[in-house]
Amino acid sequence: MNPKQIIIVSTMALVISFGAMMQSDKTYADAVFRPLDKSAKISVQDDFHQVLGVSSDEQVHDALYSGKSLADIAIENNKDVQQVIELQVAELSEQLDLRLVSGAISIQQYESHKAELRDMITASVYGK
Secondary structure, three states: OOHHHHHHHHHHHHHHHHHHHHHHHHHHHHHHHOOOOOHHHHHHHHHHHHHHOOOOHHHHHHHHHOOOOHHHHHHHOOOOHHHHHHHHHHHHHHHHHHHHHHOOOOHHHHHHHHHHHHHHHHHHHOOO
């Protein structure tokens, strides 16, 4: 595996781990603040596929493994890279909001994470 592939796979693993960690808090907050909607997770995944112009996680995985970035995937499918960034910023912002409301993070942690969120996601989308 070349260094670019290692970075991309590592970034994916980090985002998946971060998302899984935050998902447990989101599930708790969802149960407290609104009825459980099992279709919400499917909808988010469908939105992600749509902004990339793919139909499955396997397509994304294979493209990332071959050294492409999310931006490369979107461009190849005639999609707007900015929409990929906006979707991921919105999803992670929502997760941060829920973690703050549930008390899982402090206001200082929330503000710190929120301040660097867009730059972190943009770099990740472009594979940097």
